[in-house]
Every structure is written in C-alpha cells, then in structure tokens.
C-alpha cells in the first residue's frame with residue numbers, strides 16, 4: 001500500500017512536471033511570403049515590425065529551404081515530416097491522404113490540444129485536429145466561407161483579420177489544462193493581391209526599389225528558365241494586377257475598393273506600355289499590392305503576440321513563423337515560385353522560445369521545412385518516428401547545432417508545366433546548386449553560388465567544374481537513395 005501511494009505520488013508529480021515542460025506551440029504560417037518582404041531579413045523593401053519582433057526576441061534562420069516549392073505539397077511536408085514522394089502530395093492537384101501519421105495526431109497523443117485556423121488547401125478534411133476552421137480551397141481575401149468542424153460558415157470582413165479573430169476565439173474557449181498546438185495559417189500574401197480597405201494606396205507616394213535581375217534575359221542557362229510563363233511583363237494580366245477583382249464584396253466594400261481603382265484607369269494606361277517601361281509599371285503595381293497584403297499579415301501577427309502577452313501565455317509558448325515557400329518579387333522578371341532558384345527555394349523562418357532560444361540570434365545552418373514536424377515533436381517532449389525524414393531544430397534553437405548537421409539538401413518539383421516550370425530536382429550545398437531537368441529538355445545546370453549568387457549563369461559542362469559536378473552527382477544520388485526517391489518524375 002505504501003509503495004502504491006508513493007508510486008501514485010510519483011506519477012502525479014511526473015505529470016505536473018511534464019505539463020510544465022510542454023510549452024504551447026503557435027505556428028504562424030503564410031502563403032507565398034518571400035524573405036525579401038520581411039524586414040528582419042534586411043532587404044529594405046518594406047517594414048514588418050511585428051514579425052521583426054519575433055526575430056528580435058528569438059532566432060532568424062537565413063537558410064531555411066523547402067523540398068518542393070509550391071503551396072499544398074509544402075503543407076503536406078510540414079504535417080508529415082516526409083518528402084512529397086512519400087506523403088503523396090506531389091502537386092497542388094493531389095488530395096492529401098489524411099489517414100497517414102501527422103504531427104497534430106502525434107501531438108494529441110502527447111497530451112496537446114490541437115487546432116488549425118485559416119488556409120488548409122489540401123482538399124481532404126483536416127485530421128488530427130480537435131478544432132478546424134479552414135478556408136475553402138484558396139479562399140478569398142474578403143468575406144470568406146470558413147469550414148468550422150465540417151460546417152460552412154460565411155463571414156464578413158477581411159480574411160487576414162478574420163483568421164486572427166477566429167484564432168482568438170478558439171484560444172479563449174480551449175481547455176486551459178492542456179498545452180496547445182495552434183496552426184494559424186493565412187491566405188495572404190497569395191495572389192490575387194487584394195489589400196485590406198485600410199491599406200489601399202499606402203504605397204502610392206513611393207517608388208519601390210527594383211530587384212537587380214528584373215530584366216533577366218535567361219541567356220547563359222539551359223532552356224528551362226526561358227520557357228517560363230510567370231513574367232511580370234506579359235503573364236500577370238488585369239486580374240493579377242487587380243483591375244478585375246476576385247472577391248465578392250459587400251456593396252460598402254465595393255464602393256471603397258472600386259473608388260480607389262476605377263478613377264486611376266490603370267488597365268488602360270498599362271495596355272499602352274511596351275518593353276522595359278511596361279515591366280517597370282507592372283512591377284510597381286504588383287509589388288505595392290503584394291506589400292499591402294503583407295502589411296495586414298504583420299499587423300495581425302502583432303495582435304497575436306499582444307494576445308499572448310495579455311493572457312500571460314508568452315513565456316510558455318513557442319512562436320514559429322514561416323511561409324509555404326519563398327516567392328519572386330520581380331527577380332528574374334518573375335512573380336510566383338516553383339523553381340529551385342534561391343528566391344523560391346528559401347522561405348522565412350523565425351522562432352521565439354523564451355528561456356531557451358537566445359534573443360536576437362541568427363542561424364545560417366541549412367534547415368528545411370521537412371524539419372518542422374520533428375521540431376514540434378521534440379518541443380513537446382514526444383518521440384520522433386523513425387520514418388520522418390527531417391531533423392529536429394531544437395538543438396539549433398538552443399544555439400548548439402550538431403557537428404553532423406546537413407551540408408546538402410534535396411529538392412524535387414513535380415507539377416509539370418504550372419507557369420511553364422518543368423519537373424526538376426537537384427541538390428544544394430553551401431557553394432553549389434546542381435539541377436536536373438529530365439523532360440522535355442533533358443538538361444543539367446550547375447550554379448557556382450559564391451561567384452554567382454543571383455544564379456544567372458550555368459557552368460555545367462565547363463571543364464574546370466568537372467570534378468565538382470562528379471562530386472555533386474554522387475551527393476545527389478546518395479540523397480535520393482537515403483530519401484527513397486524512386487523516379488525522376
């Protein structure tokens with residue numbers, strides 16, 4: 001009996017200790033947010049004081065890469081800790097298999113209360129969440145329908161604000177005895193870029209700086225880049241530049257939105273322009289709409305950080321901010337993503353973990369979105385299943401990156417032809433990037449990242465790089481074997 005009581009005491013003591021040890025996890029996630037438009041990364045395009053606050057109070061990752069630079073596949077990688085060929089979400093067209101093991105399911109088993117609010121974009125019904133409140137497909141910027149635990153509910157307002165409101169609503173109602181895992185996922189700043197009414201015209205009086213590769217002519221590379229259909233000059237169209245609005249506005253909203261655009265007659269003005277003048281004009285309209293959408297994201301991140309402070313949750317909550325991939329903000333003359341080039345391969349990642357991560361630190365380690373699931377599990381004190389293919393970032397967040405941390409990263413894009421981008425895969429190291437395009441061009445490219453950080457000239461086939469190519473081909477083949485990649489397409 002005495003042993004039993006002592007044992008029970010130990011059990012209760014252990015449970016209390018583990019409850020204290022399990023911090024809440026708030027995963028703030030956006031769609032298509034480029035590091036260039038997050039001021040903590042230092043590009044100077046815009047100001048994002050609230051996102052910068054997470055970096056100031058935590059760690060900013062300079063080299064967070066994605067395994068497949070497109071929306072739905074990236075989300076599936078984060079949920080499963082596995083590459084696309086194993087989780088089944090190769091492209092945006094696939095339907096996510098929700099019966100497989102995912103990080104929210106494992107966190108539930110570890111005692112967490114789990115929720116997702118905002119953009120889901122995986123077609124199947126979310127699984128592993130105690131609460132889901134998600135947009136239908138891509139969702140709209142205004143007056144969205146949110147599917148709340150299976151029920152379609154129409155909301156009125158600006159979606160970035162509404163997603164935050166609904167996150168507050170769930171946080172207020174949650175079971176406060178359990179730690180929480182909340183994925184708060186915005187549609188913004190995905191195209192078509194419709195700013196909040198309060199942000200219409202905020203960049204009217206400024207010329208936004210142009211990227212140095214805005215007029216890239218794609219010479220000195222293989223055929224792939226020149227086959228793109230994501231040019232600012234010729235592939236944006238009135239809808240993307242927002243002369244045609246996609247949201248179903250209320251009459252009051254329409255009055256303000258239309259009142260801003262109609263008198264400007266921009267569609268007519270743009271149609272008359274040619275050559276560089278046209279590219280420049282389109283770029284300014286595009287980037288101003290995009291940055292205005294980012295502005296609302298930043299304000300809403302601020303609202304969430306303030307909420308954590310007011311509720312006394314900040315100290316015991318790990319806040320992680322990321323996007324499903326990077327994005328072209330005019331670099332190479334493009335919008336969109338998909339390519340293994342830097343702007344879309346790299347995604348923002350900043351994390352705040354009070355008492356664990358030293359404030360104001362940076363990591364240059366090569367990390368990946370395939371590491372996120374493992375990281376959440378280790379934060380929660382749960383075991384990481386052996387079939388997961390990434391590695392927990394917890395040691396990195398503690399400032400002690402293991403000596404055997406990855407020095408190369410495998411990439412594989414499968415959605416053939418979207419915006420003219422062919423299927424391709426390859427390996428990135430600190431100094432080089434080797435890319436293989438199996439079809440239709442059957443080509444290789446090699447970029448010397450130290451000499452050519454903007455990736456404007458492929459040096460594949462040059463005799464002085466023969467040994468480098470051999471070494472990288474071996475590395476690529478090894479990564480494909482370890483990651484169990486079967487085919488090229």
Ligand SMILES: [Ca+2]
Nearest residue numbers: 031032071324
């Ligand atoms: Ca995306």
